[in-house]
Amino acid sequence: MSLRGRLATALALFLAVVGLALWVVFGFITPTTPTTDFTSAQPAGSPVNLTIQAVGAIGFGPHPTWVSYLVKTPAGKWIQSTIWKLPAHTKVNLTIMQYDSGSPLRNQIWGQVAGTQGGTELLNGKPISFYNSYGGNGVGHTFAVPAIGLVVPLVGVPSSAPNICGTAPCTPNYAHNVIKVSFTTPSAGSYSWQCFVPCGLGTLYGNGGPMGALGYMGGFLDVTA
Amino acid sequence: MTDTSTREPRHFARMFVLWLVVAGVADALFYTLAGPHVPPGTMTTSAKDNQFDFNVLLVIALPVLIAVWIYMGYAIVMWRSTRKGVAEPVGGAVARGNKGVQFAWIASTSTIVMGLFVFGTVALINGAGSGGGEGPNPVWSPNSKAPLQVQVIGQQWKFTYRYPSFGGFETTQLILPNNTTIEFHVTSLDVTHDFWAYQLGVKADANPQLDNVAYTTTRETGSVTVRCDELCGIWHGAMYNYGRVISPAAFEAWATATQRASVANTKLLPPYALTYVPDANGADGGLYPTNVDPYSASEVYGAKVAAS
Incomplete structure (x- = not known):
């Protein structure tokens, strides 16, 4: 091969390696979950109705056994998305369909409802201000936005229930709890939300896997002015 | 060899005078103008001590920095090769070093380093640890007879705070009274965190099963x-x-209102202790091969009753 040919081959290989590296890096650092826009779903100033569900196993994708949240889009379709675009200083009526079983909390403080309107949540229609995770069915997950002090414990369904949902999106035919809260979005900014129940099975302290991956048990409230 | 001593100006004397003036002005300007604004501020005794320590370090470092810059600038101006009358460096005895300069450099830097070592140690002792974590058995304690205990509990990914003198309630808010000595007890329920309360001048690692006092x-x-x-x-x-x-x-x-509001949840927390067993809940922390967890009280922070 001529010198020019060898140089061209070396350059092509170099560019291929650089391209692959960039693809891997950007694939790693950029969110893999879509953003769901709730800013234009209702007239300006009107409350936003946000409905999400927590499932024990997503049932599809690269990690079908991972626990996950899903969100109902303004068009009424359930999708795996944990970045939600919301208007600032707006009331959000949050409905959570909890399809997963529960356990005692590592720290019972996360059984205390906080940051919601009235300091309570409606658990299947009944208002509660805290939940004893050592009794009943325990707490499956929490929906928490630490920066605004929002903590919503999601009481688990009985693990012995015959109709536990195994593949998302789950429908109300499966065992579930309905949790409703209202809160007000803060000023514009990006606010991380997470679960405080270490539900990343098989990972260190239960906080790896789905607990550390966008699109599963954590995401952002992308609050816009 | 040509004797040039009669023609060479007194370089070091020039540089020294220049350095003395510039360093003196820079130090004075820094201490009076920037000093009061140096982090972490003056909100607490340890923050104020930290600010003073940083100012002392910078007041000492500035003359060293200026000495280097003045020497470099002087050399560039006076001994540049294009300057008329400057001989080409030829090596020989004069290029091998100057014992006086070497001794002065070693002596001055050693004095600075050892002086700062003594200063830092004294500041650490007088400041009752200067807001740093001192481990479970603090060597240096403040004189206050009744410090307010506040426990800092790290967990992925949030700090929570317990107030043992108010029934041991736990909250996500850090509220402190003014003009009060605070005794932080920092621990973790999972991995190692670090409690850094910037304006308080307090910084202490939160290690599982370890009580770190600051x-x-x-x-x-x-x-x-x-x-x-x-x-x-x-x-x-x-x-x-x-x-x-x-x-x-x-x-x-x-504190009274929060204690009252969280009394039901506080009853479910474990009795106040300096450390807790930071294992896991149903996710079982480490490996999860069997999907069986009895939720024993020793495994779960706060567990008083095993889950049925």
Whole structure:
């Protein structure tokens, strides 16, 4: 091969390696979950109705056994998305369909409802201000936005229930709890939300896997002015 | 060899005078203008001590920096090769070094380093640890007879705070009374975190099953930023909160109200202790091969009753 040919081959290989590296890096650092826009779903100033569900196993994708949240889009379709675009200083009526079983909390403080309107949540229609995770069915997950002090414990369904949902999106035919809260979005900014129940099975302290991956048990409230 | 001593100006004398003037002015300007604004401020005794320590370090470092810059500038101007009358460096005895300069450099830098070692040690002792974590058995304690105990509990990815003198309630808010000595007890329920209350001048690692004690005394009201300063997982960057130092009366009212509001949940917490067993819940922390977890009381922070 001529010198020019060898140089061209070396350059092509170099560019291929650089391209692959960039693809891997950007694939790693950029969110893999879509953003769901709730800013234009209702007239300006009107409350936003946000409905999400927590499932024990997503049932599809690269990690079908991972626990996950899903969100109902303004068009009424359930999708795996944990970045939600919301208007600032707006009331959000949050409905959570909890399809997963529960356990005692590592720290019972996360059984205390906080940051919601009235300091309570409606658990299947009944208002509660805290939940004893050592009794009943325990707490499956929490929906928490630490920066605004929002903590919503999601009481688990009985693990012995015959109709536990195994593949998302789950429908109300499966065992579930309905949790409703209202809160007000803060000023514009990006606010991380997470679960405080270490539900990343098989990972260190239960906080790896789905607990550390966008699109599963954590995401952002992308609050816009 | 040509004797040039009669023609060479007194370079070092020139540089020394120049350095003395510039360093003196720079130090004075820095200490009076920038010094009062150097982090972490003056909200607590340890923050104020930290600020003073940083100012001392910078007041000493500035002359060293200026000496290097003046020497470099002087050399560039006076001994540049294009300057008329400057001989080409030829080596030989004069290029091998100057014992006087070498001795002065070693002596001055050694004096600075050893002096700062002594200064830092004295500051650490006099400042009752200077707001740093001193481990479970603090060597240096403040004189206050009744410090307010506040327990800091790190967990992925949030700090929570327990107030043992108010029934041991736990909250996500860090509220402190002014003009009060605070005794922080820092621990963790999972991995290693680091409690860094920036404006308080307090920084202590939160290790599982270890009680890390840090002291400070509040002296101004205001807002406090708390950040985790130990890379602790994916949401480490979101592990922060804002606290407040408020008047003692306002603190008493807040603590009493919070104690009352959280009394039901507080009953479910474990009795106040300096450390807790930071295992897991149903996710079982480490390996999860069997999907069986009895939720024994020793495994779960706060568990008083095993789950059925």
